Amino acid sequence: MIEARNVSKAFGDHLVLNDLSVKFEPGKCNLIIGQSGSGKTVLMKCLVGLFEIDSGKVLYGDRVFSRMSFEEMKIIRQEIGMLFQGGALFDSMTVEENVMFPLSMFTNQTLPEKLDRANFCLSRVKLENANKLYPAEISGGMKKRVAIARAIAMNPKYLFCDEPNSGLDPLTANVIDKLISEITQEYNMTTVINTHDMNSVIEIGDRISYIHKGQLWWQGDKDSILKSDNPELNQFVFATELTRKLK
Amino acid sequence: MIKSFLFHIGRYILLMRQVFKKPEKQSIYIRQIMVEIENLGLDSVGIVAFISTFMGAVLCIQMAFNIDTPLIPLYTIGFVTRQSVVLEFSPTIISLILAGKVGSRVASELGTMRVTEQIDAIEIIGINPATYLIFPKVIAAVLINPILIMMSMILAVFGGWLAGVLTGLVSSSVYVYGIKAFFESYDIFYAMVKTVVFAFLIVSISGYHGFYTKGGALEVGASSTKGVVHSSIAIIVFNLILTKLLLA
Ligand SMILES: Nc1ncnc2c1ncn2[C@@H]1O[C@H](COP(=O)(O)OP(=O)(O)OP(=O)(O)O)[C@@H](O)[C@H]1O
Ligand SMILES: [Mg+2]
Numbered sequence: 428m429i430e431a432r433n434v435s436k437a438f439g440d441h442l443v444l445n446d447l448s449v450k451f452e453p454g455k456c457n458l459i460i461g462q463s464g465s466g467k468t469v470l471m472k473c474l475v476g477l478f479e480i481d482s483g484k485v486l487y488g489d490r491v492f493s494r495m496s497f498e499e500m501k502i503i504r505q506e507i508g509m510l511f512q513g514g515a516l517f518d519s520m521t522v523e524e525n526v527m528f529p530l531s532m533f534t535n536q537t538l539p540e541k542l543d544r545a546n547f548c549l550s551r552v553k554l555e556n557a558n559k560l561y562p563a564e565i566s567g568g569m570k571k572r573v574a575i576a577r578a579i580a581m582n583p584k585y586l587f588c589d590e591p592n593s594g595l596d597p598l599t600a601n602v603i604d605k606l607i608s609e610i611t612q613e614y615n616m617t618t619v620i621n622t623h624d625m626n627s628v629i630e631i632g633d634r635i636s637y638i639h640k641g642q643l644w645w646q647g648d649k650d651s652i653l654k655s656d657n658p659e660l661n662q663f664v665f666a667t668e669l670t671r672k673l674k
Numbered sequence: 675m676i677k678s679f680l681f682h683i684g685r686y687i688l689l690m691r692q693v694f695k696k697p698e699k700q701s702i703y704i705r706q707i708m709v710e711i712e713n714l715g716l717d718s719v720g721i722v723a724f725i726s727t728f729m730g731a732v733l734c735i736q737m738a739f740n741i742d743t744p745l746i747p748l749y750t751i752g753f754v755t756r757q758s759v760v761l762e763f764s765p766t767i768i769s770l771i772l773a774g775k776v777g778s779r780v781a782s783e784l785g786t787m788r789v790t791e792q793i794d795a796i797e798i799i800g801i802n803p804a805t806y807l808i809f810p811k812v813i814a815a816v817l818i819n820p821i822l823i824m825m826s827m828i829l830a831v832f833g834g835w836l837a838g839v840l841t842g843l844v845s846s847s848v849y850v851y852g853i854k855a856f857f858e859s860y861d862i863f864y865a866m867v868k869t870v871v872f873a874f875l876i877v878s879i880s881g882y883h884g885f886y887t888k889g890g891a892l893e894v895g896a897s898s899t900k901g902v903v904h905s906s907i908a909i910i911v912f913n914l915i916l917t918k919l920l921l922a
């Protein structure tokens with residue numbers, strides 16, 4: 428379980444997160460939704476410690492993450508996998524080297540062992556025969572899959588995905604969503620996903636948190652989201668013709 | 675202006691403290707240092723050799739041109755060429771050229787990694803990105819630049835010999851006598867101290883600008899320019915300081 432308790436974060440005098448509290452449960456796809464600029468990425472970066480929070484707490488189980496030093500955070504970070512909005516693959520490394528990177532840094536595995544693990548993770552995301560290619564040589568959807576493979580290489584307990592399917596066609600986006608959902612259940616991970624894609628919400632939204640004005644505005648699952656009477660949430664959910672027809 | 679200068683100096687010092695933290699896994703760092711020696715050092719051999727040879731030739735011809743009284747012995751040409759090369763031309767001018775080449779490379783590499791979140795990705799994995807990315811580059815430059823500068827000295831003196839002999843301004847034996855005359859090993863020591871300090875400045879300052887890039891592709895370009903300009907300025911300032919300390 429990951430918990431944010433009364434978290435505030437401002438940039439200058441622009442308050443992005445305002446006393447926000449939210450919990451994320453294990454074995455579920457915890458979705459964070461909200462308009463562009465509502466602070467989803469900022470929240471996620473606060474959760475993993477890339478941004479320092481101004482006040483409040485971030486907890487992993489009963490461990491208070493937000494007060495830790497870099498050295499202490501390191502232990503929890505080895506249990507974290509993260510998929511960045513742009514993939515963030517290392518340009519200077521091949522696909523398999525990217526996936527093996529965390530293993531090289533934190534385990535004493537031999538090269539064949541690491542390759543084994545990398546190949547397993549790559550096959551898990553259905554990406555074969557791309558091992559020797561560089562990130563510049565593969566497509567956007569493939570990059571996302573490599574990034575997922577790298578994120579799960581160390582068998583994380585916590586998986587963070589920032590817009591895993593932005594910029595992908597609906598079919599590939601759906602494949603990625605399903606993949607994340609499967610992995611989450613298979614390894615009982617606590618998965619947190621930022622998205623503003625209603626398809627993902629309806630496909631994999633086990634637990635959905637709607638962020639508005641820097642606060643948790645609504646929380647529920649994929650069934651209740653279509654029946655909610657929260658006006659701001661409805662504005663977001665039924666913004667398109669497609670979802671209106673769904674209703 | 676002063677406030678921003680102090681802000682950068684402070685943040686630079688804090689970054690350097692991160693850079694020299696104990697690395698996570700030493701075997702990885704040794705491999706990284708090797709890679710950087712290739713990227714930052716071996717890649718510069720060609721340009722350094724080319725510039726040094728030609729500048730040495732020009733220095734020699736200018737010296738010969740300036741000596742038009744028979745009161746000054748001709749071996750002075752070799753002597754003065756050697757002195758200018760060892761004391762100033764190779765350690766300072768070549769370091770400035772390396773600041774352009776290596777500095778822009780380091781700053782844009784780190785800047786790109788920052789704006790594409792690769793630095794965040796390293797941090798999330800639990801690795802200190804400042805140590806992982808900057809430390810091997812600093813060590814590589816500090817190790818390889820003295821070799822590059824030594825090579826530059828030899829080639830520049832050789833270029834002078836080539837120009838002097840081919841144009842008939844000075845005979846080979848007189849030039850060689852000149853380059854051996856009044857040799858002080860302290861001069862080499864002085865040149866090497868400068869080289870090592872400049873190597874550190876180039877990589878750490880441009881690394882700093884790259885590491886703290888904010889924004890996108892445009893800002894990466896700006897960081898790269900800042901890295902080159904600020905490390906060049908630092909070289910010029912430290913050149914004066916070190917010369918005062920070591921020679922005066
Ligand atoms: N490093 C930063 N410095 C200053 N302001 C920032 C920074 N990062 C984000 N912000 C501000 O915080 C707000 C929320 O940004 P954030 O990236 O979290 O939005 P988002 O919900 O992820 O949007 P999107 O769906 O478009 O990715 C924005 O108004 C942005 O300007
Ligand atoms: Mg975002």
